[in-house]
Amino acid sequence: MIAGSDSVWTLLARAVQLAALAVLAALILSGCAIAPQEPITRTVEVKVPVPVPCKAHVDARPHYADQDAGAKPDIFEQTKALLTGIQQRAAREQKLENAVTSCGGTVQ
Numbered sequence: 001m002i003a004g005s006d007s008v009w010t011l012l013a014r015a016v017q018l019a020a021l022a023v024l025a026a027l028i029l030s031g032c033a034i035a036p037q038e039p040i041t042r043t044v045e046v047k048v049p050v051p052v053p054c055k056a057h058v059d060a061r062p063h064y065a066d067q068d069a070g071a072k073p074d075i076f077e078q079t080k081a082l083l084t085g086i087q088q089r090a091a092r093e094q095k096l097e098n099a100v101t102s103c104g105g106t107v108q
Helices: 005-033 065-071 075-102
Strands: none
């Protein structure tokens, strides 16, 4: 070995370390040089079902014509009252079904 070769290798290793340190410092400082970007603001529409209370109005139970059909004097008046009561109940049932379906329910 040459007597001065150890010092050359030591100097060369020291130069590589300094070069690596300089590159690392340049990378760190270049990260600071980038201007901060504004955040991107965008509006996104999200459709989420929201529960809403049902406000269907149902009247109180009415007086049906056939509730006092037994008090009618003859069979014809009783039959007329019974048929009218059936029609009244069908109309009320339709109103109740409409109220249930308007609130999102199902009628079986």
